[in-house]
Amino acid sequence: MKSLNVPNQRAVIDRRALADAIHALVEDQGEKARGQIVQLLREALENGRAEIARRLTEKPSAGHECTGAQAFLIDQLVRVVHDHVTEHVYPVANRSSAERLTLIAVGGYGRAEMAPHSDVDIAFITPTRRAPWCEQVIEAMLYYLWDLGLKVGHSSRTVDDTMRMAREDLTIRTALLEGRFIWGDRALYDETSRRFWAEVAKGSERQFLTQKLEERNQRHKRMGDSRYVVEPNVKDGKGGLRDLQTLYWIGKYMHRVRSAAELVDVGLFTRAEYRSFRRAEGFLLAVRCHMHIITGRAEDRLTFDLQREVAARMNFADRPGKSAVERFMQFYFLQARRVGSLTGVFLSHLDDEFANKRARTGFFAGWSQKSRMLKGYRVFAGKIAAPSDDWFRKDPVRLIEVFQLAEANSLEIHPETMRLADRDSALIKSDVREDARANALFLDLLAGRNDPETVLRWMNDAGVFGRFVPDFGRVNAQMQFDMYHHYTVDEHTIRAIGLLNRIEKGELVSDHPRSTRLIHRVNSRRAIYVAVLLHDIAKGRGGDHSVLGAEVAHELCPRFGLNDNETDLVAWLVRQHLLMSATAFKRDLTDPKTIEDFVSQVQSLERLRNLMILTAVDIRAVGPGTWNSWKGQLLGELYDAAQERLRLGHMRHGREQRVAAKREAVAERLGSRAPLVAQVGKLLDDSYWIAEPEDVIARNLVQYEVAREIEEHLSIHCEFDEERGATLVSVIAADHPGLFYRIAGGIALAGANIIDARIHTARSGWAVDNFLVQDPLGKPFREGQQIERLKKSIADALANRIELVPKLAARPLPHTRAGAFDVAPRVTFDNNASNRFTVIEVNARDRPALLNRLARALFESNLVVQSAHITAYGERAADTFYVTDLTGDKVTAAVRLAEIEARLLDAGSDRRQRQLEEA
Known part of the structure; x- marks a missing residue:
């Protein structure tokens, strides 16, 4: 049983005083007292909620205290209702062995993690034969709880039925895993718990792990499959509370731990990682509690309007270049990222455990896969691992090297090595950042030909990316408070790099045919990759991020090893990365002045090629559906017109020639109706013929x-x-x-x-x-x-x-x-x-x-x-x-x-x- 450590409990609810008041009403009015009893219970619930809300206002990040107090409040109400029903409504002097009932809190209620308007999930368990008295008590209790406006998720089963259904249904099994005794027959609860572990859990650990991970993956897909969506679901989204709960469920099922703290004892977390687990969980629980209090209902989606209110309630303030809501959401996403990295470490340990336990038979008995060495690292089972605990301490440049080797050789990084990289990322100081070898390795990774997006995301999750490129660290988990951008700045940037890589490999030729051709004609492929990395690097600094970003580019590019020409190109691209989209989408491309003004800023074909590619990946990386064929067509028209002007020094065809060519092409398209070009077309002036396709x-x-x-x-x-x-x-x-x-x-x-x-x-x-x-x-x-x-x-x-x-x-x-x-x-x-x-x-x-x-x-x-x-x-x-x-x-x-x-x-x-x- 999980004890609820709630300070000053009677300020939340005084159960004895409430029970005494109900007893007095029954003594005085008998059955007629029901309405007044409900009113007493409702007042106790409202007063308790108000006290919990007041405490959250005083300590706005105390998520565990708030949810624990809410569970305590519901516990006491359920106990009072149970005692009233069994003593006053359906009293039985000498109950038979069948007339026994235990109340078990399950789900979030069982974990004692309840937001103010969470469902109250109760399992009513009876012995093998259900007695009419049990059914009467359960029904009466439910009516009281419903009258209080509580949303009760309930089940009423015998112990045998409970075991049978738990074996068949993952949801029921998970709910019982959280089971916590509330009230009633304690011996019956103990029997249910013992049989669950002996008859349901034992021997099904691997199946539970597989099913839970599949359930998690399906949930992530429904929620957008990124922990960086700008309106996240605090409960079910990637990096949210459900992910932390999944870790606990799996750990509890595998190792029979009773609390998340015991995950340290069984070696699944270090003490530092558990503290991170607890901090992230506490913050996310607090956010969810604030959302419930603000809306007055069970609300789990952190929408734009709620973000402002929760940020204010949690005392986030404006700072130069960054609003309170942006600072709050940046902290939120940092916690979500921490949940992601904890998940990776945790699951890999379990994977290793099962791999070690898996017995080999027949020809493969006694055989284990041989590892090989790669520049001092061990490589086995598709993973690269540091050979010792002090590997990165001996040479911090290896913190960059391990990611570069992983990308170049299409390897995963062993979770234990990810843990070391996370721990040792603080070793990256100015000497490492200025190291020529470290920068060469980073550039090789950034412009990698396999999958730089995934590896850069690992590097970011480990905290290495932001340490090595502090300017990138500043936009880490930084949201953009608008409805246009779907992701945080760092996630948008990493996605854009991934899109650039896919364009280069020819995987997006149908959507980006022009960029697919152009990327193989640019003078420096590494320059375009660096430009994509830096194009939003200066967001949130309180000025024009394009201008400030160009200044950052002039500082960083030489450090990365780019020459003067490449540096100038990258700085120009960052400065002008919005020019092409603004011209294509907001200006009339049939007006010659539009093209002249655009070309006067671009000035060279090399810049034009790079700008076209950067614009395409920037728009597409904003979010699903942002890129469409209409935008592609407009950008293509602008590119073609500008290329012609840059290549020839003028527009190839004058106005008359362009109109004549268009008339000829339309006549060909019309076939037998070609005379319409002369008959009707003469009524339309040249501007029409130039403007329309x-x-x-x-x-x-x-x-x-x-x-x-x-x-x-x-x-x-x-x-x-x-x-x-x-x-x-x-x-x-x-x-x-x-x-x-x-x-x-x-x-x-x-x-x-x-x-x-x-x-x-x-x-x-x-x-x-x-x-x-x-x-x-x-x-x-x-x-x-x-x-x-x-x-x-x-x-x-x-x-x-x-x-x-x-x-x-x-x-x-x-x-x-x-x-x-x-x-x-x-x-x-x-x-x-x-x-x-x-x-x-x-x-x-x-x-x-x-x-x-x-x-x-x-x-x-x-x-x-x-x-x-x-x-x-x-x-x-x-x-x-x-x-x-x-x-x-x-x-x-x-x-x-x-x-x-x-x-x-x-x-x-x-x-x-x-x-x-x-x-």
């Missing part, structure tokens, strides 16, 4: 002709475009002011997001507008029902059959989590980015119909929108518009720009959103 032009020309033939005043064509990963929406209608914002509103009402828009007016006065749309999850509309809804919504908006403003305001936010972030709207004007247009960029919180409101503000400002480029970064939208005034000129007057800015800020503000919703 050949396949889109071909569709537009056919759509225009059909609309004219049937005298259709509004033609809407929607088609799933597999290559772009979006749905193409083409609208042909008589042009009139406000057309763009109405179409945008109709698309929003259909539940779609616009990711790109091009607006054209034919010489006939008809608008030809093309939009690429996706659903809120970044997927295209492809089902017939979705397509029809999209068409109808646009048609209704353009025909004024619906009131757009109230309809749009009534739509719920697709990303309710966006409310956890402060995104102040910001408007910038650029009259130098284009020779013909004023470029307006609006940053605001992403929400339904934002584009519609911005487009309406532009319409009310008497501006003509030529093209719109829509980019979302999680909770933040960055929408760019190429506009002119009604006379076709740029907008330059300061007063006019100020008026436009005010309108756009109002349209993009949260206040405006609330006003619309209230209206």
